[in-house]
Amino acid sequence: MEHVSHLPAASASSAGKAAGPCQYLTFSLEGQIFGIGILHVKEIIEYGSLTEIPMMPPSIRGVINLRGAVVPVIDLAARFGGEPTGVGRRTCIIIIEQPEEDGCRDMGVVVDAVNEVIDIPLSDMTPPPGFGARVRTDFIDGMGRVGGRFIIILNVPRVLSVEEMALLDGLGQGALPEGGRS
Secondary structure, eight states: OOEEEEOOOOOGGGGSOOSSOEEEEEEEETTEEEEEEGGGEEEEEEOOOOBOOTTOOTTEEEEEEETTEEEEEEEHHHHTTSOOOOOOTTOEEEEEEEEETTEEEEEEEEESEEEEEEEEOGGGEEOOOSSOOSSOGGGEEEEEEETTEEEEEEOHHHHTOHHHHHHHHHHHTTOOOTTOOO
8 A cells, every 4th residue: 555645633622713814635536526624634545455354334335454554535426325436547536534532543435536735714715505515414513615616524423423324324224222022
């Protein structure tokens, strides 16, 4: 797996919104442009060999070995209810630090292509749409206006909730949530 870029990692305390413009890493997925707060991004790597894990939800593509650490890789297209991402020349994995109670966990997300890091002033941010998006509105932190177009800013903790992905997969296979009745 070839290393493409290394970006500064976020600490759980630095993930809050600043008074000035915020920086976002933008990427393409199924023809749409999305953004992730740069403080969540640890690095970007070339798409390489993944180890598939049996019985995982469709949105969990597998795991990679990242310098000796096992890192789960999420397929965002499948997570958003679409078809799994096809692997192309520009397909890559964004490694994201996900804050947890006992520290941080690295997770990878497969995207069609990484575009650029951009600044979006808070004055150019709007709330998520109530309807019409191809992505669940609770996955969206806001919409950033950049050059006459909108960039969908993702709510990283919500999108990467492994517990929710496992629950949805269990419901899809006929399992009931804890405490449920048949």
